Amino acid sequence: MLRIEYVYWLCGALFLATGAFDLASRRYASAAFWAILSACFFGGDAIEAAAAAGNALPAQLCGIGVIALALIAGSGALKRRTSSDDDLPQRRASAERLGNRLFLPALAIPFVTLALVLVLPYLKQANLDVFDTRQTTLVVLGVACVIAALAAMALTRATPLAAFREGSRLLDALSWAALLPMLLATLGAVFAKTGVGDAVAQIVSAAIPTQSRDACVLAYGLGMALFTIIMGNAFAAFPVITAGVGLPLLIGQHHGHAAVVGALGMLCGYCGTLLTPMAANFNIVPVALLELRDPNAVIRAQWPTAVVLFATNLLLLDWLAFR
Amino acid sequence: MNYWPLLGVAIVVAGFAWRLNPALVVVTAGIASGLLAGLAVPDLLALLGRSFVSNRTLLVIVLTLPTIGLLERAGLRERAHAWILGLRRLTFARLLIAYLGLRQIVSMFGLTNVAGHAQTVRPLLAPMAEAAAGKIDPALDDVELERIKALAAATDNVGLFFGEDVFIAFGAVLLIQAFFSQHGIEMDPRSIAIWALPTAIAAFVIHALRIVWFQRGIGKRSSIEKCGQGRPPLDSSDPESIAQETSDAAH
Numbered sequence: 001m002l003r004i005e006y007v008y009w010l011c012g013a014l015f016l017a018t019g020a021f022d023l024a025s026r027r028y029a030s031a032a033f034w035a036i037l038s039a040c041f042f043g044g045d046a047i048e049a050a051a052a053a054g055n056a057l058p059a060q061l062c063g064i065g066v067i068a069l070a071l072i073a074g075s076g077a078l079k080r081r082t083s084s085d086d087d088l089p090q091r092r093a094s095a096e097r098l099g100n101r102l103f104l105p106a107l108a109i110p111f112v113t114l115a116l117v118l119v120l121p122y123l124k125q126a127n128l129d130v131f132d133t134r135q136t137t138l139v140v141l142g143v144a145c146v147i148a149a150l151a152a153m154a155l156t157r158a159t160p161l162a163a164f165r166e167g168s169r170l171l172d173a174l175s176w177a178a179l180l181p182m183l184l185a186t187l188g189a190v191f192a193k194t195g196v197g198d199a200v201a202q203i204v205s206a207a208i209p210t211q212s213r214d215a216c217v218l219a220y221g222l223g224m225a226l227f228t229i230i231m232g233n234a235f236a237a238f239p240v241i242t243a244g245v246g247l248p249l250l251i252g253q254h255h256g257h258a259a260v261v262g263a264l265g266m267l268c269g270y271c272g273t274l275l276t277p278m279a280a281n282f283n284i285v286p287v288a289l290l291e292l293r294d295p296n297a298v299i300r301a302q303w304p305t306a307v308v309l310f311a312t313n314l315l316l317l318d319w320l321a322f323r
Numbered sequence: 324m325n326y327w328p329l330l331g332v333a334i335v336v337a338g339f340a341w342r343l344n345p346a347l348v349v350v351t352a353g354i355a356s357g358l359l360a361g362l363a364v365p366d367l368l369a370l371l372g373r374s375f376v377s378n379r380t381l382l383v384i385v386l387t388l389p390t391i392g393l394l395e396r397a398g399l400r401e402r403a404h405a406w407i408l409g410l411r412r413l414t415f416a417r418l419l420i421a422y423l424g425l426r427q428i429v430s431m432f433g434l435t436n437v438a439g440h441a442q443t444v445r446p447l448l449a450p451m452a453e454a455a456a457g458k459i460d461p462a463l464d465d466v467e468l469e470r471i472k473a474l475a476a477a478t479d480n481v482g483l484f485f486g487e488d489v490f491i492a493f494g495a496v497l498l499i500q501a502f503f504s505q506h507g508i509e510m511d512p513r514s515i516a517i518w519a520l521p522t523a524i525a526a527f528v529i530h531a532l533r534i535v536w537f538q539r540g541i542g543k544r545s546s547i548e549k550c551g552q553g554r555p556p557l558d559s560s561d562p563e564s565i566a567q568e569t570s571d572a573a574h
Contacts, residue, residue: 044376051373062372074347095398102402110437138383141436145386152393166392176346181381183349189374190353194328194360258508262499263518270484286440286476302477305530312525
């Protein structure tokens, strides 16, 4: 059976390779950075198992690793590798020669994923557990990536080593931005554990005139959006703000339709996600991937959509929840 | 209630405002919030480590990078560019709006990993959008190219967010259901997903209009230039992006 851990180990191997390439080109800070991350991916399973069994030491070591990663990133020693146009003539010639076949491996990632997802129920029926039942779509994505990489190697006559080198080149271009989504999710867990959410909900619910339905709708929507902006994740905001404002006021006091309140509350949060650098995988990682100079370029491109859509959500909430 | 951990939020806000390294800001905020809540250092370290490791799924996307890197080296972006130039009827707005609609529909079926910034935006959509914009005005400057690429990324985000919530097995819908169930309100996931549909349609309309608007901006600039009136003043985001350029050089 293909377990999700194998996918993590493959990621770990890619990080390790990136570290090795960096070491070879004397970029020591980057080498250390990727090596630590690689250890977290290879050891992740063991850390989780030990923590579940009551041994906190591996998790503590990993915590120290996280701090080390942040310090390396913050020291400015990670030099972002920018793509050069030195090989532009070769790329143009190769594009000319290979033509539309170049699209095939790139499209293989979505289409193989899609095909495997569609086949999955039949495999289950036949009792063939090829894929891990936990995180199935990610295992499938991992398989699709391997198949696509093999296709790309065949098409460009490249060796596996070259594939790792190209992957490492892009990882070095992403640099610490690649790590940010995981760090932010970690911060979310710490905030949840330390009661930050409850404190915010307390403040929001103390600040609104509860008799007015419109004020409650506004407070719930704004609360979801603002808390999402802080946490970078609408999922983290939802239980906090809905327990603090949505449930007692909109549903309890003003008899709103619970399914509507839930759905539109979450979507108000999504508008917040479009506005915050805390949602790193959506707003910061693409800045690094596209090599944009303005770190807020993507947020700048989407804020008008987010604001208009947020207002639309409030109107829909006011209208649909209290028919 | 202990309000001190809220200082962690303040650290995040201040850190981002001062443009310190986000990775360092985030970890500092977590440590501060944990210590202010009275967590012992060993517990805090364990919490950091365990949460970090349990969120490994967020980085699985790096497995697309070897493929994308190899193909880019072999001229994928150049090919995507040339392909768009060959399709005369495919305008900038049509390209991005078609992508937006497709991304929403595919996400509605739960296939959120099919596209994304690493899988489709960098290797395909961004160079295609640049090529399509170049058909309107061949002399686009760096600032405009940057805005075009950013809009391509934004279009992917909008399509993903306001498609996935309509899919019943998606995490958001299940989270809403689980939350209400904990509080004694039982409901069918389908009844939650259906209420995300009006917003999904609104998101498509609003963002599509903005794309059309953006395309008009490209066309206008180009026609002004042709009349010999020179370039209109650059938009308000420029001084900042130039300032950013200098601060980037200092990194």
